[in-house]
Amino acid sequence: MNGSLILSLTLELTIGFLGLITVTYFLRKTQINQITPFDFISALVLGELVGNAIYDEKINIFYILYAILLWTCLMYIVELVTQKFKKTRNFLEGNPSILIRHGQIDFNQLKKEKLDINELQSLLRTKDVFSIREVEYAVLEPSGSVSILKKSKYENPTNKDLNLQEKPVYLPVTFILDGEVLWDNLKASGFDEKWLNKQLHANNVNKIKDVLYAEWKKDEGFHIVQYKKEG
Numbered sequence: 001m002n003g004s005l006i007l008s009l010t011l012e013l014t015i016g017f018l019g020l021i022t023v024t025y026f027l028r029k030t031q032i033n034q035i036t037p038f039d040f041i042s043a044l045v046l047g048e049l050v051g052n053a054i055y056d057e058k059i060n061i062f063y064i065l066y067a068i069l070l071w072t073c074l075m076y077i078v079e080l081v082t083q084k085f086k087k088t089r090n091f092l093e094g095n096p097s098i099l100i101r102h103g104q105i106d107f108n109q110l111k112k113e114k115l116d117i118n119e120l121q122s123l124l125r126t127k128d129v130f131s132i133r134e135v136e137y138a139v140l141e142p143s144g145s146v147s148i149l150k151k152s153k154y155e156n157p158t159n160k161d162l163n164l165q166e167k168p169v170y171l172p173v174t175f176i177l178d179g180e181v182l183w184d185n186l187k188a189s190g191f192d193e194k195w196l197n198k199q200l201h202a203n204n205v206n207k208i209k210d211v212l213y214a215e216w217k218k219d220e221g222f223h224i225v226q227y228k229k230e231g
Helices: 003-026 037-055 061-084 087-092 107-112 117-125 183-188 193-202
Strands: 097-101 135-140 146-150 173-177 211-217 221-226
Touching: 097 107, 117 135, 117 146, 173 183, 193 211, 193 221
Parallel strands: none
Antiparallel strands: 097 135, 135 146, 173 211, 211 221
């Protein structure tokens, strides 16, 4: 392989890579489990188009850009169509399916979704439900995940149920990660290097590099996890 081929392949891979990142950012979902089967297939097709274009010597960089642009436009049009025309959502995105209703399994829906009892139990376990008897409703989402509404006697009691006084909730802030200080987080929380060193010394830590993870929470203070020492 000569230098010109290496340069050409490097350029095509880089542009293809950046193009896929752009498509992902432009059409991204907030969570990976929100991806519908159509989105998943579209991603596979786009990856195949780019891959074939990159390794086919007869295809130049402009074909790669055209393939990415065209497929992105088609996906974007589908997104617009599903937003403006509700009737198209059933076909392109799918509908939720109620697998358990009032505590009873809907076997017709199971058959329609091509699921068996073992697969249903597996889906329930992903929601920390290990017995079907605990479930009042189970809804299979278009993404393939399942949403659970437990029977009232199996629901965890809330502070309101127990007549407990409400307490403020604070978000933990990471100060050290993999032996490096996150200075922006530290300063945003109103602390400085002197305060951090004081907390480290209080926990018998001499070097920041010895810290795997350290966080601070307003109601619980400083928490530190050190690298496990060998031997």
